[in-house]
Amino acid sequence: MKCTMCGSTAGCSGCPIASGFYLPSTLGALREGERATVQRLAAPTSADLRKLLALGLLPGVELEVERVWPATVLRLGFATVALDARLAGAVVVAREP
Numbered sequence: 001m002k003c004t005m006c007g008s009t010a011g012c013s014g015c016p017i018a019s020g021f022y023l024p025s026t027l028g029a030l031r032e033g034e035r036a037t038v039q040r041l042a043a044p045t046s047a048d049l050r051k052l053l054a055l056g057l058l059p060g061v062e063l064e065v066e067r068v069w070p071a072t073v074l075r076l077g078f079a080t081v082a083l084d085a086r087l088a089g090a091v092v093v094a095r096e097p
Contacts (some may be wrong), residue, residue, distance in 0.1 A: 026089045037073050038057055041092070042092055057076070
């Protein structure tokens with residue numbers, strides 16, 4: 001991803017113009033081993049929103065991606081959860097540097 005401020009591909013953690021700026025992405029865009037913090041939930045239906053909340057995916061929660069295929073498997077503290085691609089795309093996150 002490119003920074004919209006300076007065009008850097010280093011991610012906004014290395015942005016010389018706006019180091020505190022980040023480009024949000026979804027869980028579906030993360031790779032194995034990446035860490036992120038949930039920013040918001042963009043679930044298309046109330047049932048999907050309830051499911052994400054029940055799994056512990058709340059804004060501010062830190063997570064790590066353990067696997068991306070066939071499902072996105074996340075570690076949230078001491079819990080491990082799996083999401084299909086549709087639900088993973090409904091969780092907006094900020095990557096940890």
